[in-house]
Amino acid sequence: MALWGLTDALASVPSWETVTESFVNAKVDADNDEIDLGEHSFETGDKVIYQSGTGAEGTGFSDGDTFFVGRLAGSTSEIQLYDTLANATTNDGSTGLKGLTANFGDTSTLQSIPQDLYYVDATEAVIHSNIEKGLGSPGWWKFTTKDAAEQFTAGTALTVSAIATGGVFTCSATDVKIGDRVVITGSITGTGSINGYTTGDTFSISAITEGTAPSVTKFTLTTTAGAALTTGAGNGTGLTFTPQIDTGVRYQAEHLCAIKTTGTNDTGVDGSDDSVVEG
16 A cells, blocks of 8 residues: 555645645744744644745754644634644644744745545555455545544434334434444333344344434334344334444545556555555
């Protein structure tokens, strides 16, 4: 996997992902360690690389130095530079702030360095573990991982008011989606039956048969292994279905552009960065 900055040159990354902003010495506020870029698209936490261009390097700066951006609150143009992402995220000017001296040349630039871009070559695009993550074709991808718990908040327990043959459950209006998990608690009173469940087991919502989130009123379930539940019709009560937080990792992959046909590191497995995506 050609992870840019490790085996690929920054210049080979899709240009719209590597924004460059320039500044002149007159826009450097050395007293407050701030740079006025004018209107810009950098966000707090963005990693950037400094280049002096044809002008002089600023004191304490060398071409190729990397920093993390901290946007100034209430300003659309001014930024500060920090040594680490953590310090930039805190962005209070107390720790890790890069000191500035107003002696930069007038061709200085800061270029964003994306931390979530990967080049998938033709060999890696057919590796099963990459396909599972959504990286199923060669080219440049924006790829991130998220804690699944950040994507779904556990809801309140919902009461089943009817059970239909075929595994359709009627419930009070609730905010669930296909793939969400629920745990069944309680015991059936009245008529109706469910085969293949044990109180306290977790199941997945396999289909929504009436309503849409947040007002779903009928749904079907499978076991988490994908087996359908067998039910008998009735007005079964006494069961509650509580949505559960689905723990683990979710992958987000966006295909930015197709494979290049020229250049280095475009074929074969490059090695040291493969585990970043395959792991």
